[in-house]
Amino acid sequence: MIDQWKHDMSPTLATEMPLGQLLIDRNVITNSDLDLALKWQADHDNQHLLGEVIQRLDLASEEDVVRILAESYGVPFLSQVAKTADPTVIEVLSRTFIEEHRVLPLFLVRGVLTVAVIEPSNLYLAEEIARITGHEVKLVAATKTEIESAIRSWLPAANVFVIDDIYEDIAEEDFSVIEREATELADLEEVAGHGPVVKLVNYIIYTAVQEGASDIHIEPEDHRLRVRYRVDGRLYEKLSPPHRMHPAIASRIKIMSSLDISERRVPQDGDFNVMLEDRPIDLRVSIMPGKHGEKVVIRIIDSRNADLSLDQLGFGPKTLEAWRGIVSCPNGVVLVTGPTGSGKSTTLYSVLSEINSEEKNVSTIEDPVEARIPGVNQAQVNVKAGFSFAGALRSMLRQDPDILMVGEVRDNETAGIVTQAALTGHLVFSTLHTNDAPSAVTRLVNLGVEPYLVAATLRGVLAQRLVRKICSHCKAKHEPDERLAATIKAAGGDPDNVWQGAGCSHCRNTGYAGRIGVFELLVPDAELLEAIASGASLQSLRAQLADGGFATLREDGWEKVAAGLTTPDEVLYAASQ
Numbered sequence: 001m002i003d004q005w006k007h008d009m010s011p012t013l014a015t016e017m018p019l020g021q022l023l024i025d026r027n028v029i030t031n032s033d034l035d036l037a038l039k040w041q042a043d044h045d046n047q048h049l050l051g052e053v054i055q056r057l058d059l060a061s062e063e064d065v066v067r068i069l070a071e072s073y074g075v076p077f078l079s080q081v082a083k084t085a086d087p088t089v090i091e092v093l094s095r096t097f098i099e100e101h102r103v104l105p106l107f108l109v110r111g112v113l114t115v116a117v118i119e120p121s122n123l124y125l126a127e128e129i130a131r132i133t134g135h136e137v138k139l140v141a142a143t144k145t146e147i148e149s150a151i152r153s154w155l156p157a158a159n160v161f162v163i164d165d166i167y168e169d170i171a172e173e174d175f176s177v178i179e180r181e182a183t184e185l186a187d188l189e190e191v192a193g194h195g196p197v198v199k200l201v202n203y204i205i206y207t208a209v210q211e212g213a214s215d216i217h218i219e220p221e222d223h224r225l226r227v228r229y230r231v232d233g234r235l236y237e238k239l240s241p242p243h244r245m246h247p248a249i250a251s252r253i254k255i256m257s258s259l260d261i262s263e264r265r266v267p268q269d270g271d272f273n274v275m276l277e278d279r280p281i282d283l284r285v286s287i288m289p290g291k292h293g294e295k296v297v298i299r300i301i302d303s304r305n306a307d308l309s310l311d312q313l314g315f316g317p318k319t320l321e322a323w324r325g326i327v328s329c330p331n332g333v334v335l336v337t338g339p340t341g342s343g344k345s346t347t348l349y350s351v352l353s354e355i356n357s358e359e360k361n362v363s364t365i366e367d368p369v370e371a372r373i374p375g376v377n378q379a380q381v382n383v384k385a386g387f388s389f390a391g392a393l394r395s396m397l398r399q400d401p402d403i404l405m406v407g408e409v410r411d412n413e414t415a416g417i418v419t420q421a422a423l424t425g426h427l428v429f430s431t432l433h434t435n436d437a438p439s440a441v442t443r444l445v446n447l448g449v450e451p452y453l454v455a456a457t458l459r460g461v462l463a464q465r466l467v468r469k470i471c472s473h474c475k476a477k478h479e480p481d482e483r484l485a486a487t488i489k490a491a492g493g494d495p496d497n498v499w500q501g502a503g504c505s506h507c508r509n510t511g512y513a514g515r516i517g518v519f520e521l522l523v524p525d526a527e528l529l530e531a532i533a534s535g536a537s538l539q540s541l542r543a544q545l546a547d548g549g550f551a552t553l554r555e556d557g558w559e560k561v562a563a564g565l566t567t568p569d570e571v572l573y574a575a576s577q
Contacts, residue, residue, distance in 0.1 A: 019050055022068050023060060033059045040311070057311055062143045066118070070141030075120035078140045081106070082150040089113075092133045101125060104147050111135055116142040116150075197248045200241060201256075205283070205298070207238070209276055214300055214341070218253075220246045220293035232468045232515050233341060236508070250287065250294045257285040264294055271368075284368065301370045310350045313343070314516035316559065319551075322521055323462060327351050327429075332459035333422045335409075337434040343466045343517055344431045345370050348405055351429065352376055355403065364405040365392040381407075389414045397421055406430040412448035419449050422457040436553065437463040437522035438545060442538045455533035461522040465553060467560070467570040468512035474504040480568065488568050493558040500567055516565055518557045518575060522550070 020034040029037075037053045048056070051065045063079070070077040078084060086107045090098070093105055103125070104116045113135040117125060120141040130137040204227055208216045213229035225243045228235045241249070254261040257270030268287045273280050282301035287294050310320060326334055336344045349371055356362045356375050363377040367389070372378065379396065381387050390413040393406060397417075409415050409430050422428050434440050440461040444454050478500035480488060485495035501511025522545070524532065531544055557571030 019065070019069060020054075022072055023054070023065070026068055028060045028064050028068065029054065056309065062145060066120075066141050066143050070120045073120045073141075076140045078106075078116060078142050079146065081116050081142045081146040085116075085150055092135070093129065097132070098151060102144065102147055102151070103129070104142075104150050106140070108135065112138055114138045114140060116140050116147055118142070118144050118147060197245065197252050200245065201249060201252045204238075205274060206276070208298075209281055209300060209302060216296075216298040216300065218246075218249060218296040218298075220290070220295065222292055225249075231508075232510075232512055233466055234468075234510075246293055250296055253285060253296055253298070254287065257283075259285070259287065265289060282368070282370070301368070308346060308350050310347075310354055313347060313350060314560070314565075315519060316556065319519055319521050319556070322523055323460070324354075326460035326521075326523060327355055329427060329459045331422055331425045331427050333418060333457045334427070334429050334459050335432055335440050335461045336429070337432045337437060337440050337461060337463045338465060339433060339435075341466070342464055343515075344464065345407075347462065347464065347517070348429055348431070349373060352403070352405060360402040361400055362403045362405075363396050363399060363401045364407070365389055365396060366405075366407040390417055393417045393421070397426075401426060404428045408432070409444075409447065415444060415447040415449050419444075419453050419457050423453070434463070437461040437520050438538060438541045440522075441532055441541060445535070451535040452533045455524075455529045458524060458529075458532070460524070463520045463522075463553060465518045465557075465574040466515040467518050467557065467566045467574045468510075469514045469516050469565055470499055470567060471501040471504060471507035471511055471513040473506040473513075474502040474511060475499055475564065476502055478567075484568060487572070488558075488561075491558065491572075492555060493568060493571075494562055497562050497564075498568060499561075499564040511567075512570075516560065518553050518560065518571070520551060520553045520556060 020029070020037070023029045024031060024034060033054075037050060037057060037059060040057060041048060041050060041053045051069065054060050054065060055062050067077045081104060084106055085104060089105045089108050092108070092113065093103070098104065102118050106114045106116055108114075113129070113133055115126075115129055115137060117139050118141070119125070120139060126137050126139055204216060204218075208229050211229060211231055213231050214233075215230040217228040217230070217235065219226050219228065220243070223243055224240060225246045226240050227238050229238050251261045254268070254270070256272045258272070259268045259270045267289065268285075270285045270287075272283050272285070274283065275281070284299040284301065286297045286299075288297075310324070315323060336347050338344050345366075352362055352364070352373055356373065358375075361377070362375070363379070364373075365379050365381060367381040369378050369380045377399075379392055381389055381392055389406060389408070389410060393404070393414065394417060396404065404421060404426055406414065406418060406428065407430070409418060409432055418428050418430060432440050432443050434443050438461075440463075441454060441458070444458075445451055476499065478498045480495055480498055488495045488498070501507060501513075503509035503511045507513040525548075528541070528544060528548075531541060536544075553575040554571060557566070557575050560566050561568055561571055
């Protein structure tokens with residue numbers, strides 16, 4: 001069955017030339033790009049394939065890598081896999097096989113089965129598909145992104161259901177107990193366990209994770225119930241279930257979170273975990289009583305989103321070099337500042353992943369632990385049990401640490417211990433909620449740290465925001481109107497170099513897909529440290545930094561606008577100062 005295909009893969013078509021050299025020969029990357037990728041690969045113990053590293057460092061697109069690899073093996077390359085596939089053919093392979101090997105049967109013509117694969121060089125996979133299906137097999141290459149997107153389209157997870165079908169299953173009696181002033185636990189549990197409710201909650205959670213949402217908002221109004229997802233920092237309405245389902249949905253989520261389903265008068269917080277695509281997803285639940293019923297917010301903590309290196313966060317080359325210099329200091333305090341949802345934890349996780357080694361004892365105190373980092377000792381505070389940041393930090397200092405990460409400096413006690421830890425030879429990372437980097441200095445002083453101690457321990461402050469990236473599928477040059485052009489010019493941007501996404505199916509017609517960081521990095525020199533030690537005001541510190549050419553958040557944002565990564569609206573929204 002596959003013998004003829006093997007013959008087609010003769011040495012005249014296939015090549016044993018390394019992928020890096022192939023990409024250089026096709027002018028996709030340069031020799032220096034390849035050297036950079038190989039160094040990154042070696043620095044990470046060769047745990048990633050070269051093609052993955054090249055994509056991770058944005059040296060070439062996933063499509064370029066797979067297309068050239070396919071060409072070298074004489075295999076056709078296919079884009080828009082989902083539109084090409086015949087959904088009736090996918091059943092020739094089991095769900096387990098498709099998801100394990102990331103392959104997709106496309107069509108079956110005259111006994112020849114065409115299958116999209118990520119690795120065109122894998123002859124053994126082709127032979128296995130031929131053996132299972134009994135058909136002659138022809139491979140085509142496609143990107144991992146395209147294949148996984150098509151798999152999600154044609155093979156939705158078992159716990160996902162069509163919303164209309166769920167609504168049709170609802171009977172009035174399913175919710176009659178909830179709509180009374182029922183207080184018996186058995187009644188609430190019975191209604192919350194009904195099939196349509198369970199299906200709907202599963203659907204809401206599953207689709208939120210698949211769409212990359214960070215939060216789910218379930219909001220009752222007077223005669224309406226809406227479910228919104230926060231994707232790339234912005235909320236949008238996903239669906240509006242029947243209003244009468246709300247009490248049962250809230251009760252179902254309480255049961256999953258081990259909360260008191262009979263209590264509706266006070267706020268409650270809980271959590272639970274689900275498995276999706278063989279990875280754990282942590283869900284943090286907050287329930288708040290309101291005028292029209294309980295509002296439910298679910299924070300989604302997906303470990304996949306935290307698996308980033310510093311090279312992927314959006315640092316400019318100079319800022320990244322300076323930041324790496326700071327985080328490699330032997331001792332001191334390093335702070336990351338910004339509002340909730342600005343990516344502070346992701347930045348710190350990336351730092352810890354990079355600097356962690358067998359010779360160092362790296363420990364963290366977090367609330368909550370958002371992702372597991374191999375080789376790092378992570379602890380989660382429990383205020384109810386008396387395990388606070390300050391108490392945990394005291395205990396951890398007796399554990400012989402080299403590097404500490406404290407989730408947040410919230411009070412004067414924690415600030416004092418962090419400072420003392422830095423003075424005694426530890427490198428301490430933490431976060432603060434301030435609008436910019438200079439404000440972190442005065443914030444520490446306001447928390448009770450003496451100015452001379454701030455000057456003695458502070459190694460650097462990174463302020464950051466997240467801005468939405470322009471969708472690469474519908475990106476186009478944009479001419480701003482006169483008012484926006486004037487605003488861009490006044491703020492230091494270039495109104496003649498502006499890009500925008502037109503909106504397409506890949507970005508839910510928003511024009512944006514994904515987010516990238518905007519940063520300002522304060523590295524105190526001798527003069528600034530002297531000013532800090534003398535108790536200089538915030539205005540004085542800002543003036544001194546401006547005289548020294550300090551690059552602000554907004555200036556970094558305009559650089560990303562000029563590079564075509566984001567839009568002026570995003571920069572003006574995220575970096576208002």
